[in-house]
Amino acid sequence: PQMGESIAEGTLSRWLKKVGDSVKRDEPIFEISTDKVDAEIPSPTEGVLGEILVQEGETVEVQTVVARIETDATADVTSSAAAPTPAAPTPAPQAPAAAPTAKVVAPSAPPASSPVRSSNGAESAEERLRRKSTPLVRKMVAEHNLDLASIPGTGVAGRVTKQDVLTYLERGTPAPPSVPGQVVPATVPSTGPVPTSVHVPEVDAWDGDRVEPWSRIRKLTADHMVLSRRVSAHVASVMEIDFTRVAQVRAQRKQEYRERGVNLTFLAFITKVIANTLRQHPVVNAAVSGESTIYRRDINIGIAVALEWGLIVPVIRHADELSLLGLARAINDLGERARSKRLSPDEVQKGTFTITNPGVFGSYVGLPIINQPQSAILAVGAIEKRPAVLKAADGTDTLGIRTMGMLAMSYDHRIVDGSDADRFLADVKRGLQEFADSSL
Numbered sequence: 001p002q003m004g005e006s007i008a009e010g011t012l013s014r015w016l017k018k019v020g021d022s023v024k025r026d027e028p029i030f031e032i033s034t035d036k037v038d039a040e041i042p043s044p045t046e047g048v049l050g051e052i053l054v055q056e057g058e059t060v061e062v063q064t065v066v067a068r069i070e071t072d073a074t075a076d077v078t079s080s081a082a083a084p085t086p087a088a089p090t091p092a093p094q095a096p097a098a099a100p101t102a103k104v105v106a107p108s109a110p111p112a113s114s115p116v117r118s119s120n121g122a123e124s125a126e127e128r129l130r131r132k133s134t135p136l137v138r139k140m141v142a143e144h145n146l147d148l149a150s151i152p153g154t155g156v157a158g159r160v161t162k163q164d165v166l167t168y169l170e171r172g173t174p175a176p177p178s179v180p181g182q183v184v185p186a187t188v189p190s191t192g193p194v195p196t197s198v199h200v201p202e203v204d205a206w207d208g209d210r211v212e213p214w215s216r217i218r219k220l221t222a223d224h225m226v227l228s229r230r231v232s233a234h235v236a237s238v239m240e241i242d243f244t245r246v247a248q249v250r251a252q253r254k255q256e257y258r259e260r261g262v263n264l265t266f267l268a269f270i271t272k273v274i275a276n277t278l279r280q281h282p283v284v285n286a287a288v289s290g291e292s293t294i295y296r297r298d299i300n301i302g303i304a305v306a307l308e309w310g311l312i313v314p315v316i317r318h319a320d321e322l323s324l325l326g327l328a329r330a331i332n333d334l335g336e337r338a339r340s341k342r343l344s345p346d347e348v349q350k351g352t353f354t355i356t357n358p359g360v361f362g363s364y365v366g367l368p369i370i371n372q373p374q375s376a377i378l379a380v381g382a383i384e385k386r387p388a389v390l391k392a393a394d395g396t397d398t399l400g401i402r403t404m405g406m407l408a409m410s411y412d413h414r415i416v417d418g419s420d421a422d423r424f425l426a427d428v429k430r431g432l433q434e435f436a437d438s439s440l
Helices: 072-078 125-133 133-143 162-171 216-231 243-260 264-278 324-339 418-433
Strands: 011-013 028-033 038-042 047-052 059-061 065-072 234-242 284-290 292-295 301-303 305-307 311-312 353-356 376-380 384-391 395-414
Touching: 038 243, 059 072, 133 162, 162 216, 216 311, 234 418, 243 264, 243 395, 243 418, 264 301, 264 324, 264 376, 264 418, 301 324, 305 324, 395 418
Parallel strands: 301 353, 353 376
Antiparallel strands: 011 028, 011 059, 028 038, 047 065, 234 395, 284 292, 305 311, 376 395, 384 395
16 A cells, blocks of 8 residues: 555565455555555455465565455456456456455556557656655755666666665765666776775674574664764764652652553653754754755654664654643554554654653663754653752752753754754753643
8 A cells, every 4th residue: 555655665574364364354464564664554355365466575566466355246246257267367457356345455557567668758667666766765866966867776667775875875986777788897986985884794604693684674774874874973962851850740640641541751751841942943853955954844753662673763743732641642652553563654754853762771871873864863861860969958068869861962963063952952951850830
């Protein structure tokens, strides 16, 4: 299915049913992995899984028929057909089993065997597919002033992928497009500076080692992190926060929220203050486009969720318009659905600022990598009771026990200066240490 306008292809990662199994309407039948999210796909109808057309591990375009489901409707169509079923397979739109009540998804493009260029000079299917690269690829091409047509593509129908662009940038100059019968050299001499990380030596496994190939989500995460470090000038600022006031409010409200089905965490308070503060610091809620800065109107906060198989960042849209209860409910809901693979691609897109919470694992502080194309990301350290210096009413200092934690923000120094980041964090600190009941 088309799961968001920027999704062009996906990998069928696992079949949850096998041929001959009965399926119910809306019952998950397979899992897909895209460059945005892993998700379970439900059956559009009730019946029996009659044929699997796309195997596990295959990457296909959206709107590709991946299986056929036999239903009462398809049985009627088959039994009343005037002509016998041809022995050779027919295109999906003409096959009785691919009737609207029997197919998982409908095809949208001609088969890959279409000619490169039709006799009348019209654009072929391959050319259309190649030209319709993903928004991320187009953004990378624009940022580096590249010509998409000159980059050899390894995706479906020669489509240029993110990895193709990275490989192109590492080589320094474009590799000539592949032509049948032509030998293309493995590397092309560079006319410009070559990154020092171009050559990555292979690492040999030793006796007794376990080698586990990367999952799609792990590979995408790795590519995204390397790209972010190359693109953004990373700088970090760290501030210590006294969460005692927040802890008091949380203790007062926790039972009330639990009765409403919501777990009230420190993260909800932090997200609330961040959402309120971003409006006063637009450069922290911005993105770089070429030599321009895009100041986002919307405040959409991504919350990083650690999964057993990787990391995903669902997004809370218009977070500044939600109450503390609304934010706590959204954080709980997105986290649960991320772990059960029930997020849609739209729910992990259009973030403007990201919060990651390594403190839940006991980390004192961490310096995260920016989630492109955003300009900043905040890491929350462990929040726990620690000794602190307090000023008594008479002006003397004393030691006391306070609920303390560290907030660390990595930001893109191309547009966010240290003073911008520190002023933003200072306002966040003030908002947390003086958390007002009106913010509830």
